[in-house]
Amino acid sequence: MARKSLVGLVADELLDRIVAGEFPPGTVVPGELELSAKHEVSRMTVREAMKTLEAQRILSVERGRGTFVNPLSRWESLEAVLRAASEGKNDGAVAVQLIELRRMLETGACELAASRVSPEDIEQLRAQVSAMQDAYDSNDVTAFVKADLAFHDVILHASGNVFVAVLFEPLHRVLETRRTQTSQIPDIQKHAIAHHRNILEALEARDTRRARLAMDAHMQQTLDDLRSYVLDA
The missing domain is CATH 1.10.10.10 (Winged helix-like DNA-binding domain superfamily/Winged helix DNA-binding domain)
Incomplete structure (x- = not known):
């Protein structure tokens, strides 16, 4: 041994x-x-x-x-890839691929959540959006990232699919590192808050199609912001 x-x-x-x-x-x-x-x-x-x-x-x-x-x-090796994604130098390509992965999984999770979300889930989502706004107003990047990640975590669990949350768990450290980097930029925070509100409204309406489109729009905006403010900066 x-x-x-x-x-x-x-x-x-x-x-x-x-x-x-x-x-x-x-x-x-x-x-x-x-x-x-x-x-x-x-x-x-x-x-x-x-x-x-x-x-x-x-x-x-x-x-x-x-x-x-x-x-x-x-x-x-998933562990090795995640280490490279959170600590490595090939930031651009890895960051784009991470958003692509999230887009594939989170749009479907959001669609499922729209038909299964509970009143308690909605309250948690609303609280996280409010926390994001407060963090933006006070320029608290750490609090903003925490609320952002918590918002998405509620949706993953609200999807009711046990595999979704398990698949995302290893990505948490990478997402936290990446969000902390990109959330330093106020415009990216503003865009994220607006899209999170749209997602929340779609989930409150229990509209599956609208929820999927709202999450997809958020992923596209995230990708656009990454390219505009980070990769091309």
Whole structure:
């Protein structure tokens, strides 16, 4: 067990270096001898750690050439992808793809929620929109992000589909980091408040089509704001 734990530690430390941009996609990672010296472990431990990352498609071995870092799109470890999304350097592409994922799942969740939302859910949603407005007025980004995330969490659970909330749980840390970055911009906060109000009104009306369209419009505005205020800035 101790050896396996050590292998995992070395694999994590190498992944940290990849995520930090020390070894961008397409570059060769150091050889076993260099890594064993750096981490003060045996070459066998390094070899097993490399095999772990290779199994997750983070690394690929080309005989006679070395071990290369794969593009993020080829990685097959959700945990590794989430680490890259929250800590990595490839912010633009990852941020866009995260919104695309949210758009696919949250529009459907909002449609379901419109037919299943409870009066208590509506009260919680209304309270979160009010909290977002208060946070905007007082320039409290932390409070704004907290209320924003809570609003969406209520909808995910109100959908009544047990898989939806479970699927989103691992994304929470990434979403919190991203929202904190983008919510520094007052115009993005204003747009978000307006769209959250539209979503709330659609859910209050129990209008499934309107709820889906309102959430889709919110996701589109989020993408437009990301491109206008962050990626093209």
